[in-house]
Amino acid sequence: MVQHLYSLVRCVPNPNTGEYVNLGALVGDPATGQWRLRLLSDPRRASRFAGAAAYGACQRYLAQLTAEIDESWEALMHGSADALGRDWLDAICSEHRNVVQFSDPLTVVAENVDAATDKIFEHRIIDPLPEARQRVLTKHTLRAAMRDAYRAEIEQGHVNEAVDLVVGDNVHTVIDFAVANGKVVQVTQAWSFQLAGYEDVSTQVKSWAYAIERLRSRDASKILRPGGVSEIDDQVDVRVIVAEPQSKRQEEIHAEAIQVFRQVRASIHSWEHADDVAREAAALLRS
DSSP states (O other): EEEEEEEEEEEEETTTOOOOEEEEEEEEEETTTTTEEEOOOOOHHHHHHHHHHHHHHHHHHHHHHHHHHHHHHHHHTTTTOOOOOOOHHHHHHHBSSSSSEEOOOOOEEESHHHHHHHHHOOOOOOSSSHHHOOOOHHHHHHHHHHHHHHHHHHHTTTTEEEEEETEEEEEEEEEEEEESEEEEEEEEEESSSSSSHHHHHHHHHHHHHHHHHHHHTTTEEEEEETTEEEETTTTTTTEEEEEESSHHHHHHHHHHHHHHHHTOOOEEEEGGGHHHHHHHHHHHHHO
């Protein structure tokens, strides 16, 4: 069991009165730098209480915070940043005292960040939807599932995580996983369509797909990984694993992304089928 930190996220439409509504919780392990921002499954009551202007301001900030967490994790995987720790959470709590506020950090003991978040929502957050719909799958969760699937099927050293795909002279994107044995045989990207900042996901999908499209068009391409460079060609096996949407707007972003994935000939899988993707990669390494 691991000790995690958490802070409740609040919308305070009128800071002078101090009345607030909880929007969710920010939970993490400062030792590893893994953080999760989970929001209400059904925000309608909170939105009505806060009003459109205050609630919209909160949503915009929380989308930025989600992006900051994702970018920090990517940098951490590249070894180019330190883990977000207690000081980072303390700064967030002290600096946000207006429409968006965070409660003073507290601790919760659980096996992992997801379990810690579930525990907080069970005891501290009023979320009217059934628990089966409450859990929001983040990109971190999907990558963890894919990482475990690869480890079960492929020897260590063949799977490279968070590597750079460079296409031509100026186009590059971060690839979640590249399976290689000298030459890359499979690349896999994880996408969650359950996040508050779904517009950011749409932009990120299009940026990633542009690089893959250029790769498919036979532009000179390579994978930059720790310790070297791997060849990659236009026929490489491209996979995406996704967490399906939970709201109408998320469904619209998801449908648009599916079209983009198909245009670049990427095979699409639910995150629950990560094992199938890993087994295909193992077969490609043997062929």
